[in-house]
Amino acid sequence: xxxxxxxxxxxxxxxxxxxxxxxxxxxxxxxxxxxxxxxxxxxxxxxxxxxxxxxxxxxxxxxxxxxxxxxxxxxxxxxxxxxxxxxxxxxxxxxxxxxxxxxxxxxxxxxxxxxxxxxxxxxxxxxxxxxxxxxxxxxxxxxxxxxxxxxxxxxxxxxxxxxxxxxxxxxxxxxxxxxxxxxxxxxxxxxxxxxxxxxxxxxxxxxxxxxxxxxxxxxxxxxxxxxxxxxxxxxxxxxxxxxxxxxxxxxxxxxxxxxxxxxxxxxxxxxxxxxxxxxxxxxxxxxxxxxxxxxxxxxxxxxxxxxxxxxxxxxxxxxxxxxxxxxxxxxxxxxxxxxxxxxxxxxxxxxxxxxxxxxxxxxxxxxxxxxxxxxxxxxxxxxxxxxxxxxxxxxxxxxxxxxxxxxxxxxxxxxxxxxxxxxxxxxxxxxxxxxxxxxxxxxxxxxxxxxxxxxxxxxxxxxxxxxxxxxxxxxxxxxxxxxxxxxxxxxxxxxxxxxxxxxxxxxxxxxxxxxxxxxxxxxxxxxxxxxxxxxxxxxxxxxxxxxxxxxxxxxxxxxxxxxxxxxxxxxxxxxxxxxxxxxxxxxxxxxxxxxxxxxxxxxxxxxxxxxxxxxxxxxxxxxxxxxxxxxxxxxxxxxxxxxxxxxxxxxxxxxxxxxxxxxxxxxxxxxxxxxxxxxxxxxxxxxxxxxxxxxxxxxxxxxxxxxxxxxxxxxxxxxxxxxxxxxxxxxxxxxxxxxxxxxxxxxxxxxxxxxxxxxxxxxxxxxxxxxxxxxxxxxxxxxxxxxxxxxxxxxxxxxxxxxxxxxxxxxxxxxxxxxxxxxxx
DNA sequence: AGCACGCCGACT
DNA sequence: GTCGGCGTGCTC
Numbered sequence: 001x002x003x004x005x006x007x008x009x010x011x012x013x014x015x016x017x018x019x020x021x022x023x024x025x026x027x028x029x030x031x032x033x034x035x036x037x038x039x040x041x042x043x044x045x046x047x048x049x050x051x052x053x054x055x056x057x058x059x060x061x062x063x064x065x066x067x068x069x070x071x072x073x074x075x076x077x078x079x080x081x082x083x084x085x086x087x088x089x090x091x092x093x094x095x096x097x098x099x100x101x102x103x104x105x106x107x108x109x110x111x112x113x114x115x116x117x118x119x120x121x122x123x124x125x126x127x128x129x130x131x132x133x134x135x136x137x138x139x140x141x142x143x144x145x146x147x148x149x150x151x152x153x154x155x156x157x158x159x160x161x162x163x164x165x166x167x168x169x170x171x172x173x174x175x176x177x178x179x180x181x182x183x184x185x186x187x188x189x190x191x192x193x194x195x196x197x198x199x200x201x202x203x204x205x206x207x208x209x210x211x212x213x214x215x216x217x218x219x220x221x222x223x224x225x226x227x228x229x230x231x232x233x234x235x236x237x238x239x240x241x242x243x244x245x246x247x248x249x250x251x252x253x254x255x256x257x258x259x260x261x262x263x264x265x266x267x268x269x270x271x272x273x274x275x276x277x278x279x280x281x282x283x284x285x286x287x288x289x290x291x292x293x294x295x296x297x298x299x300x301x302x303x304x305x306x307x308x309x310x311x312x313x314x315x316x317x318x319x320x321x322x323x324x325x326x327x328x329x330x331x332x333x334x335x336x337x338x339x340x341x342x343x344x345x346x347x348x349x350x351x352x353x354x355x356x357x358x359x360x361x362x363x364x365x366x367x368x369x370x371x372x373x374x375x376x377x378x379x380x381x382x383x384x385x386x387x388x389x390x391x392x393x394x395x396x397x398x399x400x401x402x403x404x405x406x407x408x409x410x411x412x413x414x415x416x417x418x419x420x421x422x423x424x425x426x427x428x429x430x431x432x433x434x435x436x437x438x439x440x441x442x443x444x445x446x447x448x449x450x451x452x453x454x455x456x457x458x459x460x461x462x463x464x465x466x467x468x469x470x471x472x473x474x475x476x477x478x479x480x481x482x483x484x485x486x487x488x489x490x491x492x493x494x495x496x497x498x499x500x501x502x503x504x505x506x507x508x509x510x511x512x513x514x515x516x517x518x519x520x521x522x523x524x525x526x527x528x529x530x531x532x533x534x535x536x537x538x539x540x541x542x543x544x545x546x547x548x549x550x551x552x553x554x555x556x557x558x559x560x561x562x563x564x565x566x567x568x569x570x571x572x573x574x575x576x577x578x579x580x581x582x583x584x585x586x587x588x589x590x591x592x593x594x595x596x597x598x599x600x601x602x603x604x605x606x607x608x609x610x611x612x613x614x615x616x617x618x619x620x621x622x623x624x625x626x627x628x629x630x631x632x633x634x635x636x637x638x639x640x641x642x643x644x645x646x647x648x649x650x651x652x653x654x655x656x657x658x659x660x661x662x663x664x665x666x667x668x669x670x671x672x673x674x675x676x677x678x679x680x681x682x683x684x685x686x687x688x689x690x691x692x693x694x695x696x697x698x699x700x701x702x703x704x705x706x707x708x709x710x711x712x713x714x715x716x717x718x719x720x721x722x723x724x725x726x727x728x729x730x731x732x733x734x735x736x737x738x739x740x741x742x743x744x745x746x747x748x749x750x751x752x753x754x755x756x757x758x759x760x761x762x763x764x765x766x767x768x769x770x771x772x773x774x775x776x777x778x779x780x781x782x783x784x785x786x787x788x789x790x791x792x793x794x795x796x797x798x799x800x801x802x803x804x805x806x807x808x809x810x811x812x813x814x815x816x817x818x819x820x821x822x823x824x825x
Numbered sequence: 826a827g828c829a830c831g832c833c834g835a836c837t
Numbered sequence: 838g839t840c841g842g843c844g845t846g847c848t849c
Contacts (some may be wrong), residue, residue, distance in 0.1 A: 011848095011849090013848085014826090014848080017826090018847085022848080042849085044849085045827065046827085046829050047829070049827075049828075067849055137839090138839095139840090167841090170829085
């Protein structure tokens with residue numbers, strides 16, 4: 001019996017329902033080079049269409065199986081995922097209801113992605129007559145040959161499909177391939193290549209080299225200069241040598257020919273440099289920080305995994321503790337990772353870490369260019385960078401010997417992915433730490449209710465920093481009751497107390513920041529006469545105005561249209577509406593004529609007017625007032641800002657989400673903390689329509705402990721995390737009635753599972769079907785069921801089973817279903 | 826999801 | 838006879 005080598009492969013073409021490791025035969029020529037974690041091209045399905053896959057396991061000595069197809073092409077020279085990463089992908093499938101391939105792909109930088117292109121061409125050595133003879137009476141085969149010959153003997157699948165229109169080219173393709181007339185080749189193209197440069201170094205000893213050129217110092221000064229340079233620096237890139245000596249490539253080549261120097265290609269890494277950074281000494285910790293550091297360091301050094309919550313009030317110096325901890329981890333030969341919610345909002349942090357670790361850090365986030373991101377990833381994989389700083393997806397960075405992951409501002413929702421796989425970076429980090437006996441540190445000034453609960457339970461270790469490092473008191477906070485303002489005849493967005501405070505700041509020459517509590521500053525148009533708002537034709541959302549292209553756009557499906565001259569409903573005039581930053585800016589300009597007001601939101605931020613440039617202008621030119629959205633809430637540290645105003649604190653409070661209170665508290669706390677960072681004391685004014693609301697009151701007092709106690713009781717009562725997890729099953733499709741029916745069937749199956757042992761013990765709550773928060777996207781209606789219960793393996797297995805059933809069920813034709821745990825909306 | 830197979834009626 | 842429509846079932 002033959003002894004075959006078989007690769008178990010996770011496939012791109014496999015949907016969630018049929019996702020499993022597929023067995024492929026490894027051909028002899030690939031036996032020596034194929035390893036787990038490498039990507040390959042394989043044929044799949046009855047039509048043998050080509051698809052990408054990632055090798056999970058190799059098994060030697062397998063018996064022959066006629067079902068098996070061959071691995072066709074190897075795409076990687078070395079594995080792109082190691083054993084730990086592959087195990088993580090399997091874990092993610094079980095946890096997030098995605099395919100293994102989806103999970104694996106999320107771990108790789110997009111520069112590493114391949115796009116497959118199928119090309120059909122006339123087989124070598126086949127002439128036209130022969131080909132047409134084989135095509136025989138088949139009209140479509142003859143048509144196909146005509147097309148391919150007209151295109152010069154080969155054509156891409158998309159090309160053929162387009163030319164065939166409604167007709168199916170597949171039977172003709174199959175016929176001509178079986179008779180040897182056509183061949184299918186699949187090429188894989190990668191968007192980003194490896195960048196290299198030519199590097200020159202001396203091929204002989206410096207003394208010999210100098211001896212060879214010094215005689216001709218006059219006649220060949222360039223050769224002399226190049227050798228002299230190389231004697232002092234050892235080796236340098238061809239580009240640099242030419243720049244410094246004035247030599248040309250010809251000079252270098254001739255020196256190479258004489259055997260004096262050698263030229264070779266070396267890989268270079270594209271990097272974004274952080275400028276103006278000087279190496280700095282490790283920070284000196286105060287006694288509180290030192291205690292936290294020692295406790296955390298002991299956990300990091302231990303031989304078992306642990307999770308710690310570092311609860312430090314704004315300005316207590318968590319960053320210094322992170323720095324020392326990372327240094328300690330590195331000194332033990334391990335690597336470390338620092339995750340942040342949004343990197344462009346924390347340029348200071350990047351500067352501090354660069355000054356401390358230099359090239360030992362790699363920065364990974366989405367606003368890098370694909371080449372830069374890919375190269376940073378390669379530096380991490382090669383062990384050239386031992387510290388990773390990045391946003392959500394950086395949690396997958398290929399660090400070896402991981403000793404520490406820090407999630408800064410762990411309560412931030414940006415750690416949860418909205419795309420498939422819908423993972424939470426906190427969970428992935430926890431899993432990776434468990435794999436490596438590493439420490440996970442969750443840092444926050446306003447910890448998520450879940451994390452604090454686990455810390456109080458003793459599941460997490462708790463460390464607290466209570467002192468502000470400049471020992472400055474927290475800003476004095478005033479609540480402004482907007483209902484009263486309205487009654488008093490003030491219909492503007494600026495309350496009396498806020499106006500007075502701004503006026504006071506203007507005369508004192510101090511700066512103020514006004515914060516608009518709203519995600520993204522979307523600008524909508526509305527009709528002045530009938531109140532109609534332009535809506536997306538394909539989705540149930542309002543269109544928002546984009547100043548970049550001057551068009552109305554839909555954030556969900558990408559639809560864009562010209563701004564209509566008049567209201568499409570009644571012909572009235574359209575105006576910008578909403579509680580936008582622009583409106584606040586206008587009102588400020590009316591209230592304080594001649595005073596400059598800087599506005600910062602998605603509308604005023606662009607490639608040239610970056611977030612950072614705007615802020616530095618605000619600081620440098622001492623512009624009196626800054627109005628902005630979320631962007632102004634984080635990490636700003638301007639000594640001359642002594643007043644912070646929250647325009648409408650309630651806006652984030654009354655959304656249909658169990659985290660609304662937590663989010664509002666956290667935001668208000670962060671914003672209030674922006675005032676009085678310098679010598680002078682700060683003030684904050686929170687405008688609200690509900691001054692009696694507990695969350696608002698706690699935020700105004702900066703009283704996290706009371707907020708936590710109230711919130712945890714609410715969560716317990718309502719059955720929200722951490723007591724329960726919310727499994728949201730979403731069905732979507734073009735036919736609203738079919739979508740609803742699918743939901744009802746799903747609900748019945750769920751009810752049945754939940755009524756029988758062992759799941760009847762769970763005390764699970766089932767809600768819905770209800771329309772999703774955006775009920776229609778891209779002409780597809782979306783309804784959802786919510787299952788509130790403990791997130792156990794049994795429940796996940798049931799949900800996975802029901803998803804697979806629903807996807808296979810013929811009754812659910814035209815409807816797709818998916819699941820998400822604790823989604824954002 | 827995407828493809829083939831098989832069964833049906835329509836057209837030449 | 839052949840072509841194209843649609844329902845069904847499988848994917849190493």
